[in-house]
Amino acid sequence: MIPSIDQKPLSSDERARLQLWHRNMMIFYSCAMTLLTAALFILPRTQDMPWVPRIILAILIFLIGVGAYVQFRERCPRCNMRIGRQSRFMLPKQCRSCGAPFLDDKP
Numbered sequence: 001m002i003p004s005i006d007q008k009p010l011s012s013d014e015r016a017r018l019q020l021w022h023r024n025m026m027i028f029y030s031c032a033m034t035l036l037t038a039a040l041f042i043l044p045r046t047q048d049m050p051w052v053p054r055i056i057l058a059i060l061i062f063l064i065g066v067g068a069y070v071q072f073r074e075r076c077p078r079c080n081m082r083i084g085r086q087s088r089f090m091l092p093k094q095c096r097s098c099g100a101p102f103l104d105d106k107p
């Protein structure tokens with residue numbers, strides 16, 4: 001990789017913001033998976049209530065929209081590239097675009 005003048009470590013505020021984004025994303029996906037699992041158990045028991053699958057579908061569409069927002073809203077503090085495009089769940093070690101280190105290099 002070509003060294004860049006922008007590869008100095010992130011400030012503690014920038015690092016804290018990335019950690020908060022990562023934590024919020026993990027919390028959101030945990031809640032979404034719990035809701036979807038609950039829906040899978042509820043759905044077979046509600047055949048006499050035809051509105052239940054519609055509500056579950058609406059909730060599913062809502063979760064997909066919010067999930068996309070949560071994942072793609074955060075950007076690299078240096079090059080402004082969306083971090084959600086670089087990784088699905090985990091905060092990458094560094095930006096794939098500019099090489100800015102997102103995590104400490106400590107073992």
Ligand SMILES: [Zn+2]
Pocket residue numbers: 076077078079080081095096097098099100
């Ligand atoms: Zn970057």
